[in-house]
Amino acid sequence: MKQQLNIVVNGEPRELFIEPKTLLVQVIREHLGLTGTHQACDSSSCAACTVVVDGMAVKSCSILALQVNGREVLTVEGLAQGPNLHPIQQAFIDNWAFQCGFCTSGQIMATKALLDENPDPTREEVQAQLDGHLCRCTGYNMINEAVRDAAKRIKAQKETANSEKGAK
Ligand code: FES
Numbered sequence: 001m002k003q004q005l006n007i008v009v010n011g012e013p014r015e016l017f018i019e020p021k022t023l024l025v026q027v028i029r030e031h032l033g034l035t036g037t038h039q040a041c042d043s044s045s046c047a048a049c050t051v052v053v054d055g056m057a058v059k060s061c062s063i064l065a066l067q068v069n070g071r072e073v074l075t076v077e078g079l080a081q082g083p084n085l086h087p088i089q090q091a092f093i094d095n096w097a098f099q100c101g102f103c104t105s106g107q108i109m110a111t112k113a114l115l116d117e118n119p120d121p122t123r124e125e126v127q128a129q130l131d132g133h134l135c136r137c138t139g140y141n142m143i144n145e146a147v148r149d150a151a152k153r154i155k156a157q158k159e160t161a162n163s164e165k166g167a168k
């Protein structure tokens with residue numbers, strides 16, 4: 001029997017009726033059409049399907065959708081502000097941190113959760129957060145560089161916003 005699921009996805013409240021066995025990744029991709037979240041291994045071992053749930057990076061293939069009932073989910077589609085990419089997305093582009101891009105949305109979402117919690121991570125902290133994110137075609141060094149570059153960009157963005165506020 002279908003059950004009601006109420007979640008906020010990328011800031012938008014969503015109400016769905018789903019089978020209890022439905023995975024979060026299925027809700028995101030098949031019910032909501034947000035295909036930026038990728039599904040690769042189905043065995044919780046690649047992290048391509050990572051999204052952010054209430055601030056925490058979660059593998060969406062390894063959690064039932066009903067387990068996140070009432071919670072906030074952020075997917076890669078929720079990062080850009082209109083035409084402006086999120087600094088993490090831009091840093092991944094500028095640092096050549098992907099090739100085929102299949103793992104990238106998962107890496108970016110794990111980065112978002114990390115930088116919200118720790119705005120200035122060390123190389124080792126980045127490595128620990130992205131441990132288990134499999135990339136078959138890009139060097140992990142470039143991904144690590146991109147994350148730390150993103151941290152700098154977010155910091156600079158905040159400083160500019162604060163100085164503009166102070167000038168008013
Ligand atoms: S698809 Fe979820 S961990 Fe691989």
Ligand code: FES
Nearest residue numbers: 099101103135136
């Ligand atoms: S960029 Fe191809 S798998 Fe990571």
